[in-house]
Amino acid sequence: MQHTKRALLLNPRDNVAVALTKLEPGDMVEVRGGVEKLVIRARDEIPFGHKIAIRDIPRCGYVVKYGYPIGRAKRDIRVGEHVHLHNLESLSTIRSVCGGG
Numbered sequence: 001m002q003h004t005k006r007a008l009l010l011n012p013r014d015n016v017a018v019a020l021t022k023l024e025p026g027d028m029v030e031v032r033g034g035v036e037k038l039v040i041r042a043r044d045e046i047p048f049g050h051k052i053a054i055r056d057i058p059r060c061g062y063v064v065k066y067g068y069p070i071g072r073a074k075r076d077i078r079v080g081e082h083v084h085l086h087n088l089e090s091l092s093t094i095r096s097v098c099g100g101g
Contacts, residue, residue, distance in 0.1 A: 009033030011067035060098035
């Protein structure tokens with residue numbers, strides 16, 4: 001029997017949560033921090049403390065953490081994916097894949 005792992009939702013507006021343990025592909029992840037219970041499946045290995053997408057984020061869509069945009073998606077990001085430098089760009093990036101700096 002597989003145990004559910006946990007991630008923390010810091011703000012109800014967020015589209016990412018923070019992994020409270022290392023997550024492996026296929027792990028069921030219970031997202032806590034909001035009033036509704038959300039369980040998603042991890043698609044990638046996600047280190048402790050890193051972000052996991054709890055909603056689909058379209059290419060150039062904002063990644064929201066703490067209730068505020070922290071960057072934009074370099075490509076489409078699906079629920080359960082690791083959100084980090086490989087698919088997230090800072091809002092201050094000069095050469096944005098989304099254009100406009």
